[in-house]
Amino acid sequence: MEIRNGFIVGIYNYCDSWCDRCAFTSHCRVFADLRETEAMLDPNLAPVVSAPEHPSDTQPPPPQWLQQLLREINDCSSEALAGDAPGLRMAGVVPDRDAIDRRADAYSRRARNWLNARAWDQSSADVDPRSEIAWFHMMIHVKAMRALHGLAGDDPSDREWATDHDGSAKVALIGIDRSYAAWLDLVEVGVASPSDVTPFLDDLVWLKAALERTFPKARAFVRPAFDEPEEVARLLRKCRSLDA
Numbered sequence: 001m002e003i004r005n006g007f008i009v010g011i012y013n014y015c016d017s018w019c020d021r022c023a024f025t026s027h028c029r030v031f032a033d034l035r036e037t038e039a040m041l042d043p044n045l046a047p048v049v050s051a052p053e054h055p056s057d058t059q060p061p062p063p064q065w066l067q068q069l070l071r072e073i074n075d076c077s078s079e080a081l082a083g084d085a086p087g088l089r090m091a092g093v094v095p096d097r098d099a100i101d102r103r104a105d106a107y108s109r110r111a112r113n114w115l116n117a118r119a120w121d122q123s124s125a126d127v128d129p130r131s132e133i134a135w136f137h138m139m140i141h142v143k144a145m146r147a148l149h150g151l152a153g154d155d156p157s158d159r160e161w162a163t164d165h166d167g168s169a170k171v172a173l174i175g176i177d178r179s180y181a182a183w184l185d186l187v188e189v190g191v192a193s194p195s196d197v198t199p200f201l202d203d204l205v206w207l208k209a210a211l212e213r214t215f216p217k218a219r220a221f222v223r224p225a226f227d228e229p230e231e232v233a234r235l236l237r238k239c240r241s242l243d244a
Contacts, residue, residue, distance in 0.1 A: 003027075007027055007028060007029040007032070008024060008027045008028065008224050008225045009224065010224050011024055011027070011028055011223075011224045011225050011226070012028055012029065012030035012031075013164070013167060013224075014167040014168070014170065014171055014221075014223040014224070014226065015028075015171070015223075015226065016135070016136070016139065016171060016174065016175065017139070018135055019031055019034070024225050024226075027225070093152070094148050094151055094152050094214060095214075096210050096213070096214055097148045097152070099210065100144055100145075100148060100207065100210050100211065100214070101141075101144075101145060101148075103203060103206055103207055103210070104140055104141035104144050104145070104207055105141055106203065107137065107140070107141070107200065107203040107204070107207065108137050108138050108140065108141045110199070110200070110203075111133055111137035111179075111200060112137055112138075114196075114200075115130060115133065115134055115137075129181075129182035129183070129185035129186050129189070129191075130182070130186065130191070132178050132179060132181075132182035133179055133182045133183065133186075136175035136176075136178060136179045137179065139171070139172070139175050140172050140175040140176055140179065140207065143168045143169070143171045143172035143175065144168075144169065144172040144207070144211060146165075146168045147165040147166070147168035147169035147172060147211075147215060147218075148165070148214070149165075150163070150164050150165030150168065151163075151165045151214070151215070163217075163221075165215065166215055166217050166218045166220075166221040167218075167221045167223060169211055169214070169215035169218035169221075170215075170218045170219060170221045170223065171223075172207075172211060173208060173211055173212070173218060173219065176204050176207055176208045176211070177208075179200075179204055180201060180204045180205075180208075183197040183200050183201055183204075184197070184201075
């Protein structure tokens with residue numbers, strides 16, 4: 001785990017973007033950029049935030065979180081992933097790519113329709129399983145397609161490090177795991193019937209198997225901070241010593 005200027009390098013590349021539930025926001029460059037952007041939109045704070053750190057500075061750099069989001073949207077463009085748009089040719093063929101794309105997209109759309117058709121008190125989102133489903137139903141598709149796009153263009157002979165597409169696939173798998181548990185929780189608390197959730201569980205089981213088959217090393221991918229408890233403990237000790 002690399003720390004630079006107090007921030008964990010690359011932590012935002014493999015997170016679920018759920019900042020409200022994240023323990024590492026104080027060490028995330030993207031979160032800091034997001035809060036800075038929000039402050040700039042506040043008329044009371046904008047003059048303070050936009051003030052240049054040095055007289056020669058004219059404006060702050062574009063927030064990294066926005067750049068990252070735009071990259072992921074572009075990566076998951078249907079035309080780009082299809083590899084048949086003018087000027088675009090993928091380096092490799094991923095056999096299950098189209099099937100995963102269709103299944104993940106279908107799951108996302110049906111889950112969204114199911115949630116929209118059932119009013120629920122979102123002020124209780126912290127304890128309602130539907131908040132997990134709502135958060136991950138689109139992310140599973142986005143992260144899976146980002147992983148597939150990266151795998152199609154990967155050249156193993158070109159690198160000796162952990163692959164970015166395995167990290168993206170791991171985030172998609174985590175979203176699948178948590179969504180699956182949330183659907184079961186809805187049945188347990190009586191919000192949904194087994195027949196309601198069975199089609200969604202079938203989608204998630206299928207997607208999990210397809211992604212694990214396509215990305216056999218994804219589960220073993222070490223995400224900065226999230227999968228490094230000893231490094232995190234060391235960081236926390238250091239922070240406590242600085243505060244003392």
